Amino acid sequence: MTGLCRLGRSQYELVIKKIAMVNTPTKPSFDEIRPGVKRPAKETLLTPRFYTTDFEEMAKMDLAVNEDELSAIIEEMRVDYNRNHFVRDEKFDRTWDDIPTETRQTFIEFLESSCTSEFSGFLLYKELSRKLKNKNPLLAEGFSLLSRDEARHAGFLNKAMSDFGLSLDLGFLTKTHNYTFFKPKFIFYSVYLSEKIGYWRYIKIFQHLEANPEHRIYPIFHFFDNWCQDENRHGDFFDALMRSQPQLLNDFRAKLWCRFFLLAVFATMYLRDRSSKFYGILGMDSREFDIEVIQETNKTAGRVFPIVLDVDHPKFFPILDKCAADYLKLLASAESTTPKLLKKIQNLPTIASMGVKLLRLYLMKPIDMTKQAGVVR
Numbered sequence: 001m002t003g004l005c006r007l008g009r010s011q012y013e014l015v016i017k018k019i020a021m022v023n024t025p026t027k028p029s030f031d032e033i034r035p036g037v038k039r040p041a042k043e044t045l046l047t048p049r050f051y052t053t054d055f056e057e058m059a060k061m062d063l064a065v066n067e068d069e070l071s072a073i074i075e076e077m078r079v080d081y082n083r084n085h086f087v088r089d090e091k092f093d094r095t096w097d098d099i100p101t102e103t104r105q106t107f108i109e110f111l112e113s114s115c116t117s118e119f120s121g122f123l124l125y126k127e128l129s130r131k132l133k134n135k136n137p138l139l140a141e142g143f144s145l146l147s148r149d150e151a152r153h154a155g156f157l158n159k160a161m162s163d164f165g166l167s168l169d170l171g172f173l174t175k176t177h178n179y180t181f182f183k184p185k186f187i188f189y190s191v192y193l194s195e196k197i198g199y200w201r202y203i204k205i206f207q208h209l210e211a212n213p214e215h216r217i218y219p220i221f222h223f224f225d226n227w228c229q230d231e232n233r234h235g236d237f238f239d240a241l242m243r244s245q246p247q248l249l250n251d252f253r254a255k256l257w258c259r260f261f262l263l264a265v266f267a268t269m270y271l272r273d274r275s276s277k278f279y280g281i282l283g284m285d286s287r288e289f290d291i292e293v294i295q296e297t298n299k300t301a302g303r304v305f306p307i308v309l310d311v312d313h314p315k316f317f318p319i320l321d322k323c324a325a326d327y328l329k330l331l332a333s334a335e336s337t338t339p340k341l342l343k344k345i346q347n348l349p350t351i352a353s354m355g356v357k358l359l360r361l362y363l364m365k366p367i368d369m370t371k372q373a374g375v376v377r
C-alpha cells in the first residue's frame with residue numbers, strides 16, 4: 001500500500017494540488033496590452049531609445065572625402081552574408097516550460113530589451129533610407145541595408161519571445177515610444193558606439209557559451225556569432241561615414257563630444273547590467289563581462305575617435321561601481337511606497353553624488369589617439 005492510499009480524501013487532494021503546482025509552470029507575470037502581447041517596459045534613462053534627426057542636414061552631406069571606403073562597405077553589405085542565417089531550426093521545436101519561472105521572467109526581459117534596441121535601429125535606418133532616397137542615394141542605400149539587418153534581428157528576437165507566450169506589438173511600440181532628437185553628428189557618435197558595443201557583447205556571450213554549453217538555456221545564442229558580424233559591419237559603416245566628415249573628428253569640440261558619448265554609452269550599460277540577473281543565468285560574472293566589453297569597445301573606438309577614455313586607470317571602474325551603487329539606491333527608492341514628492345527630496349543627495357562621480361570620470365585625462373605615433377588607425 002502506498003503512502004498516498006493511506007491519506008484521507010482532502011489530504012489526497014492537497015497532495016495532488018502540490019504536485020500539479022510543481023509540474024505546471026507558472027507564467028511569468030507581465031502586463032499585457034492584449035492576450036499574448038506584452039505591454040512595453042516602462043521607459044527610463046537607461047532603456048533603449050528611439051532616435052530621429054535632421055534629415056535635411058544628413059541629405060546635404062558631401063561624402064567625397066571617403067566615398068570609396070563607404071562604397072566598399074555598402075558593397076559588402078549588399079552581398080548579404082547572413083541572408084540564410086536567421087532561420088529557426090529543430091533546436092527551437094520544444095517547449096521551454098522546464099525553465100523556472102523567475103529565470104523565464106529575466107530571460108523575457110532580456111529578449112524584450114534586445115528586440116527594442118534592434119527595432120530602434122531599424123526605425124531610424126529605415127526612415128533615413130526613405131528620406132535620403134532621392135537626395136543622397138549612396139547614404140540611402142547604406143541605411144536601407146542596415147535596416148534590412150536590424151529588421152531581421154528584431155524579428156528573430158520577437159519570435160523568440162513568442163516561444164515564451166509573449167511578443168511585442170512593434171507597430172504599437174512605434175507609435176507610443178518617445179523619440180529623442182539628435183543632430184546627425186550625435187547620431188554618428190552614439191550609434192557607432194552602440195553598434196560596436198553590440199558587437200562585443202554578442203561575441204563575448206557567444207564565446208562564453210561555446211566554452212560553457214551547459215549554460216546555454218535557449219538556442220538563440222547559437223546565432224550570435226554571425227549576428228555580431230552584422231553589428232560589426234554596421235559600426236564600420238558609421239566609422240567610414242564619420243571619416244567622410246573630418247570636422248567631426250579633428251577639432252577640440254569633437255574630442256569633448258567623443259569623450260561624452262564614450263562615457264554615456266559605457267555608463268548606461270554598466271549601470272543597467274548591475275541590476276540584471278540575466279548574466280547569472282548564463283553562468284557569467286556580469287561585472288567582469290562589462291569591463292571586458294568596455295575595454296574592447298574603447299580600443300575599437302580608438303581607430304576612429306580622436307580620443308578614448310583611460311579605462312585602465314585604477315580608479316575608472318571603482319568610481320563606476322560607486323555610481324552603480326547610487327543607481328541601485330535610486331531603483332530601490334522607485335520600488336518603495338514612500339510618497340512621490342518625499343522620494344524626490346530623499347533622492348536628491350544620491351542623484352548629486354552620482355552626477356559628481358560621472359563628472360569625475362568625464363574629467364579623467366583621456367588618451368589622445370591623434371598623438372599615437374606609428375599606430376594604424
Ligand SMILES: [Fe+2]
Nearest residue numbers: 118149150153
Ligand atoms: Fe542588430
Ligand SMILES: [Fe+2]
Nearest residue numbers: 121195231234
Ligand atoms: Fe546594428
